[in-house]
Amino acid sequence: xxxxxxxxxxxxxLSGNTVDTNSNFIATQLxxxxxxxxxxxxxxxxxxxxxxxLGRAFEMADVVFTTGGLGPTxxxxxxxxxxxxxxxEMIFSDEIYEHLRVYLEKRNRLWILEHNKDQAMVLSKxxxxxxxxxxxxxxxxxxxxxxxxxxxxxxxxxxxxxxxQIIPFLKDKLSxxxxxxxxxxxxxxxxxxxxxxxxxxxxxxPKYISLSYLPVGTRVKLRLxxxxxxxxxxxxxxxxxxRKLIPIIGENIIATHEDKIEKILGEILSDKKLTISVAExxxxxxxxxxxxxxxxxxxxxxxxxxxxxxxxxxxxxxxxPKTVEEFTVVSEQVASEMAIGxxxxxxxxxxVSTTGVAGPSKGEDGKDVGTVFYTIRIGNEEVTSxxxxxxxxxxxxxxxxxxxxxxxxxxxLIKK
Amino acid sequence: xxxxxxxxxxxxxLSGNTVDTNSNFIATQLxxxxxxxxxxxxxxxxxxxxxxxLGRAFEMADVVFTTGGLGPTxxxxxxxxxxxxxxxEMIFSDEIYEHLRVYLEKRNRLWILEHNKDQAMVLSKxxxxxxxxxxxxxxxxxxxxxxxxxxxxxxxxxxxxxxxQIIPFLKDKLSxxxxxxxxxxxxxxxxxxxxxxxxxxxxxxPKYISLSYLPVGTRVKLRLxxxxxxxxxxxxxxxxxxRKLIPIIGENIIATHEDKIEKILGEILSDKKLTISVAExxxxxxxxxxxxxxxxxxxxxxxxxxxxxxxxxxxxxxxxPKTVEEFTVVSEQVASEMAIGxxxxxxxxxxVSTTGVAGPSKGEDGKDVGTVFYTIRIGNEEVTSxxxxxxxxxxxxxxxxxxxxxxxxxxxLIKK
Numbered sequence: 001x002x003x004x005x006x007x008x009x010x011x012x013x014l015s016g017n018t019v020d021t022n023s024n025f026i027a028t029q030l031x032x033x034x035x036x037x038x039x040x041x042x043x044x045x046x047x048x049x050x051x052x053x054l055g056r057a058f059e060m061a062d063v064v065f066t067t068g069g070l071g072p073t074x075x076x077x078x079x080x081x082x083x084x085x086x087x088x089e090m091i092f093s094d095e096i097y098e099h100l101r102v103y104l105e106k107r108n109r110l111w112i113l114e115h116n117k118d119q120a121m122v123l124s125k126x127x128x129x130x131x132x133x134x135x136x137x138x139x140x141x142x143x144x145x146x147x148x149x150x151x152x153x154x155x156x157x158x159x160x161x162x163x164x165q166i167i168p169f170l171k172d173k174l175s176x177x178x179x180x181x182x183x184x185x186x187x188x189x190x191x192x193x194x195x196x197x198x199x200x201x202x203x204x205x206p207k208y209i210s211l212s213y214l215p216v217g218t219r220v221k222l223r224l225x226x227x228x229x230x231x232x233x234x235x236x237x238x239x240x241x242x243r244k245l246i247p248i249i250g251e252n253i254i255a256t257h258e259d260k261i262e263k264i265l266g267e268i269l270s271d272k273k274l275t276i277s278v279a280e281x282x283x284x285x286x287x288x289x290x291x292x293x294x295x296x297x298x299x300x301x302x303x304x305x306x307x308x309x310x311x312x313x314x315x316x317x318x319x320x321p322k323t324v325e326e327f328t329v330v331s332e333q334v335a336s337e338m339a340i341g342x343x344x345x346x347x348x349x350x351x352v353s354t355t356g357v358a359g360p361s362k363g364e365d366g367k368d369v370g371t372v373f374y375t376i377r378i379g380n381e382e383v384t385s386x387x388x389x390x391x392x393x394x395x396x397x398x399x400x401x402x403x404x405x406x407x408x409x410x411x412x413l414i415k416k
Numbered sequence: 417x418x419x420x421x422x423x424x425x426x427x428x429x430l431s432g433n434t435v436d437t438n439s440n441f442i443a444t445q446l447x448x449x450x451x452x453x454x455x456x457x458x459x460x461x462x463x464x465x466x467x468x469x470l471g472r473a474f475e476m477a478d479v480v481f482t483t484g485g486l487g488p489t490x491x492x493x494x495x496x497x498x499x500x501x502x503x504x505e506m507i508f509s510d511e512i513y514e515h516l517r518v519y520l521e522k523r524n525r526l527w528i529l530e531h532n533k534d535q536a537m538v539l540s541k542x543x544x545x546x547x548x549x550x551x552x553x554x555x556x557x558x559x560x561x562x563x564x565x566x567x568x569x570x571x572x573x574x575x576x577x578x579x580x581q582i583i584p585f586l587k588d589k590l591s592x593x594x595x596x597x598x599x600x601x602x603x604x605x606x607x608x609x610x611x612x613x614x615x616x617x618x619x620x621x622p623k624y625i626s627l628s629y630l631p632v633g634t635r636v637k638l639r640l641x642x643x644x645x646x647x648x649x650x651x652x653x654x655x656x657x658x659r660k661l662i663p664i665i666g667e668n669i670i671a672t673h674e675d676k677i678e679k680i681l682g683e684i685l686s687d688k689k690l691t692i693s694v695a696e697x698x699x700x701x702x703x704x705x706x707x708x709x710x711x712x713x714x715x716x717x718x719x720x721x722x723x724x725x726x727x728x729x730x731x732x733x734x735x736x737p738k739t740v741e742e743f744t745v746v747s748e749q750v751a752s753e754m755a756i757g758x759x760x761x762x763x764x765x766x767x768v769s770t771t772g773v774a775g776p777s778k779g780e781d782g783k784d785v786g787t788v789f790y791t792i793r794i795g796n797e798e799v800t801s802x803x804x805x806x807x808x809x810x811x812x813x814x815x816x817x818x819x820x821x822x823x824x825x826x827x828x829l830i831k832k
Contacts, residue, residue: 013440
């Protein structure tokens, strides 16, 4: 199987200032065409480090990517390192300069053309992939049958370059194996029990199928990866293996194709032609955002409200002030009334509500940080649950709760 | 300065299935106590790769972290690699077993205790940091005056282990330099122009202060990092250097302390005692989520609505059906009416609205993917802007627009 090494260049990653999402995107794209990422090296903006790491990468893989360090500013020295490593010289490219001119002209920024002139300087041996969403082009250099791509660091620029130009280029140049992956989502079983329950099945898996356990919140994702020459055959084999799982843990399986829980929900809602609305407090919009992150969600997601202030819960969702007085705003009673109000407001088959304390400071009613009640209404039936997650930071709390709520909706709909 | 190397162990990262957020968190924590991360190595769940990478890391740094590969399942082999690299043997720890028992008992999961028994097996020479939010403890081993920590892979478990136990341990063991960082946010200047405008200032910076350019959307973050023995002195020095910037590009600076745009907004709203509400369409809750991600946002954020369906824009926000008919739902007129409706609904000083097409499929009114109009109302004044971002994927689009909207609110409030 063909292999790749990704090199992420940037002090901003090492300092924790920026999360590296480029590697994740590139790895996903490469996996789809059967190229396996062996390692990801994140290194500083230092010429010596870049040269040394390029050396190591070339010993390991068939394809090498670097991201970052191509901007017009002083802290960017990737190009110099490339010139050194590939023993090449910089030349001025009229093609790139012209492309840059048109690019800036379109954006009424022609006045900065001369300031970005250096972007037209590239290695003489490089094949160029033009950047249509930024000023730094991508250079490809070949050495001992290994292809090396220099990408910019901005994700918006990296994605189209990889997807539209580099992946097609690699498919054309390399004879590639197929890699097929399936994700089986299992709920309500701890990882350790699961691994024991399916041990026999796991040990019986053919050599070319590998299994990984990926716990996400209270869900365990079983990832099956198969590689070989015939994609159809791999798909059939994986399907067969997954079928064997059903009699063992079928009751706990909520999905066997889709990975993301919000997409699993989307498929079920579309199938069953059900609509959903959301009333959020402590999740502050994250739940709606998760649901709407799915393309096509507008067909089942009608809308949501974030009622942060208690008074808004009363005004919009018709929560009874007496209920708040008696049980406090973070209570199963208020969660339930929020869900009912939400369902009436949006006229949806399903409605969900969350009320809790994301922290780090305590709720107005003194409830402990990490407490949350949520109600799921399907038609006239409703289920209210409580979570207590004091160890989660604010953003992790919002995300964990949103994921769990969606997971519960999925479980409830499957049992119906 | 003391240095660290982070090793991320996990096929799920290399396959693109999971984004590595642990490294980012650990790097941020280490920077705060003056430990510089030299490299991050992401490698597969393979004993040989782990042993080899531990070897490289020990040649480079004073502190080494590994994350991942400690779970109870078959794909986790980090412990074996540790035993090999540190030439140590596994022993059964009654302390950990007892801790595990109590941990599971609290969660009514005592029945899985025996299945997790292996978690109590640790290296004989290891110092143990108990995991209060998961079953896998953290082992610390020392070799040639280098400290090595084996962390689990689950972020919820990593964060408290690092923050509450490992950081205090390192502060106690190592004599550390201070690292102080300041972020200056500059808007409406392209990176290339900015670097030229402030070139003299940049070249005049003292050796112990380093500068990085971090473009985020249409904002450029200037990161100044200073290291030395006296924190107070470093703070003073950085403040001085930043003061020198004001006469040069002061007009374009929107913040000199806070990094995240949503926090910058939060500080301004708190200072000016202003309230805000949000009416979202194409951003689907992301804008509200960004604003509420800031702790304490409940003091200025009163609430939001996501009106995905056009009818909901009419029902809740009092958008005029004629306006939709005449200008389509993705138009500056509808954006404006949404903002007015939102301000009336929540009775806030400021209201914001977004209406557009996140894609990948076209909007119901045939507007191009990537088109968005947004209105910012401050009191009775309002500004409506348009963005066209056809190259952004759905989630990037939602995030870019939300960031830009908040940035514009900040710019408007500063000019007031």
